[in-house]
Amino acid sequence: MLKEERQRAILNEVALHNRVLLTDIAEALDVSIDTVRRDVKELDAEQKLRKVHGGAISLGFTNQSIRNTNIYALEEKMKIAEKAVKLLKEGGVIFIDGGTTCLELARALPENVRLTCFTLSLPVAFELLAKPNVEVIFIGGQLSRDAQIAIGAHAIHGLSEIRVDYSFIGTGYVDSLYGLTEFDWDIVQLKKAVIKAAKKTVLLCISEKLNSQHRYKTCDINAINTMITELDPTNNLLNLFRDHDLRLL
Amino acid sequence: MLKEERQRAILNEVALHNRVLLTDIAEALDVSIDTVRRDVKELDAEQKLRKVHGGAISLGFTNQSIRNTNIYALEEKMKIAEKAVKLLKEGGVIFIDGGTTCLELARALPENVRLTCFTLSLPVAFELLAKPNVEVIFIGGQLSRDAQIAIGAHAIHGLSEIRVDYSFIGTGYVDSLYGLTEFDWDIVQLKKAVIKAAKKTVLLCISEKLNSQHRYKTCDINAINTMITELDPTNNLLNLFRDHDLRLL
DNA sequence: TTAAAAAATGCATAAAACAGCAATTTAAAC
DNA sequence: GTTTAAATTGCTGTTTTATGCATTTTTTAA
Numbered sequence: 001m002l003k004e005e006r007q008r009a010i011l012n013e014v015a016l017h018n019r020v021l022l023t024d025i026a027e028a029l030d031v032s033i034d035t036v037r038r039d040v041k042e043l044d045a046e047q048k049l050r051k052v053h054g055g056a057i058s059l060g061f062t063n064q065s066i067r068n069t070n071i072y073a074l075e076e077k078m079k080i081a082e083k084a085v086k087l088l089k090e091g092g093v094i095f096i097d098g099g100t101t102c103l104e105l106a107r108a109l110p111e112n113v114r115l116t117c118f119t120l121s122l123p124v125a126f127e128l129l130a131k132p133n134v135e136v137i138f139i140g141g142q143l144s145r146d147a148q149i150a151i152g153a154h155a156i157h158g159l160s161e162i163r164v165d166y167s168f169i170g171t172g173y174v175d176s177l178y179g180l181t182e183f184d185w186d187i188v189q190l191k192k193a194v195i196k197a198a199k200k201t202v203l204l205c206i207s208e209k210l211n212s213q214h215r216y217k218t219c220d221i222n223a224i225n226t227m228i229t230e231l232d233p234t235n236n237l238l239n240l241f242r243d244h245d246l247r248l249l
Numbered sequence: 250m251l252k253e254e255r256q257r258a259i260l261n262e263v264a265l266h267n268r269v270l271l272t273d274i275a276e277a278l279d280v281s282i283d284t285v286r287r288d289v290k291e292l293d294a295e296q297k298l299r300k301v302h303g304g305a306i307s308l309g310f311t312n313q314s315i316r317n318t319n320i321y322a323l324e325e326k327m328k329i330a331e332k333a334v335k336l337l338k339e340g341g342v343i344f345i346d347g348g349t350t351c352l353e354l355a356r357a358l359p360e361n362v363r364l365t366c367f368t369l370s371l372p373v374a375f376e377l378l379a380k381p382n383v384e385v386i387f388i389g390g391q392l393s394r395d396a397q398i399a400i401g402a403h404a405i406h407g408l409s410e411i412r413v414d415y416s417f418i419g420t421g422y423v424d425s426l427y428g429l430t431e432f433d434w435d436i437v438q439l440k441k442a443v444i445k446a447a448k449k450t451v452l453l454c455i456s457e458k459l460n461s462q463h464r465y466k467t468c469d470i471n472a473i474n475t476m477i478t479e480l481d482p483t484n485n486l487l488n489l490f491r492d493h494d495l496r497l498l
Numbered sequence: 499t500t501a502a503a504a505a506a507t508g509c510a511t512a513a514a515a516c517a518g519c520a521a522t523t524t525a526a527a528c
Numbered sequence: 529g530t531t532t533a534a535a536t537t538g539c540t541g542t543t544t545t546a547t548g549c550a551t552t553t554t555t556t557a558a
Binding site for chain 3 (some may be wrong): 541544
């Protein structure tokens with residue numbers, strides 16, 4: 001078997017499965033592991049793939065790490081934000097939650113609509129300040145280092161004093177049966193207060209999170225009035241949510 | 250399973266839900282907890298996520314450094330911040346005002362001193378969150394678009410409920426005779442509340458602002474306990490301030 | 499304060515990488 | 529066609545890396 005042929009087979013495998021084990025290739029092509037190792041070493045030098053301990057992975061696989069500086073699933077989240085914007089009315093009073101999806105909503109707010117906007121999230125507040133027609137009110141409290149939002153009793157009390165038309169919230173996990181759940185107990189308390197403070201609650205959620213659960217429960221799925229995903233509302237993935245008294249967008 | 254695959258799976262989970270438990274990952278990927286721990290440790294070293302006790306969390310949005318590169322008189326302000334830091338005591342409770350000088354103080358806070366820190370300023374809050382040993386409490390309220398601080402009745406009321414060891418404040422104008430003055434009436438009300446909430450008030454002020462006035466008065470110069478400029482305390486420019494009951498640094 | 503969970507540490511094992519060598523193949527020159 | 533040099537390949541022993549386990553230390557929560 002020619003070297004060329006072998007290397008093409010390796011690249012093919014990597015393109016197909018994003019990964020390959022040296023031992024597998026060696027067995028499949030019936031050559032010694034050293035040969036495969038040398039091949040992969042060459043291909044790595046040629047930037048055709050990335051050699052790792054025990055095998056090789058596709059370049060696309062690694063390049064995704066650059067996306068880390070950006071927002072995960074940005075496309076989807078922008079799509080969700082676009083849909084959410086349509087719910088807004090001139091002069092409305094809304095709450096925008098923390099998290100990257102809600103941050104996208106803050107970015108996507110139209111410049112020409114006058115709004116009053118409450119938030120607990122530092123990054124969201126920043127974004128909102130860039131909107132000339134939005135009055136921003138930050139609900140104070142102790143700040144969570146990782147989530148960059150106000151948490152704790154003070155924040156919850158602050159929420160108890162407001163009543164907004166719409167709360168746009170995110171969630172860690174959502175399931176048609178178990179409802180909205182979170183990893184963090186403090187966050188659950190906060191989200192409960194957010195839902196209480198809203199006439200209508202809108203859940204912004206990428207489809208990847210559907211049908212996942214964690215330990216603490218925020219609310220049942222029917223506490224949500226509208227759920228927005230990046231999917232078309234008729235998509236089959238949403239079937240489980242269709243029974244509930246829930247508007248899908 | 251290749252190490253890289255595992256690490257990608259971890260990053261993916263973190264990107265999706267902002268946090269993971271090491272035990273969950275170990276179970277899901279069917280490897281020992283030690284392996285997951287080592288993976289997370291590596292990813293943390295690579296700044297791909299943040300390792301915390303029991304799991305890992307996403308870096309959040311902090312990476313979009315809001316660092317304003319063009320701060321006026323940065324050198325001087327950093328010098329002031331350095332001096333201000335010397336006043337801090339372990340376990341102290343302080344307030345940090347808005348403005349670029351105070352922002353430099355927030356940046357200059359030592360990592361190893363445990364502090365509780367109140368602020369009204371969005372940028373200051375962001376900086377403080379980068380300090381592992383600082384508990385940050387944001388005093389909420391309506392946000393001022395240009396100053397990026399909380400203003401208004403709610404913020405003032407929030408200030409009335411706290412009492413800190415030190416308030417570090419800036420000012421628009423300062424004069425040995427007329428005291429601290431501002432262009433903006435709302436800001437004056439706020440600063441008054443800040444001074445009231447502090448046992449001791451420290452004014453951070455570049456020398457360029459000395460002997461300037463404006464229309465609304467925050468307080469007399471002797472309401473200030475310590476004034477820090479970038480100058481040597483013996484500098485002649487400070488002579489006019491030497492008569493007052495005012496510590497110069 | 500105590501008890502439980504998690505992290506760190508050291509160690510053992512197995513797999514993988516590497517370096518050097520020898521055998522084989524290929525290419526090129528005469 | 530023969531010879532020589534270069535490249536390729538597989539093998540051997542050594543080094544490095546990855547992983548899991550046991551033990552100790554630290555952290556967290558009750």
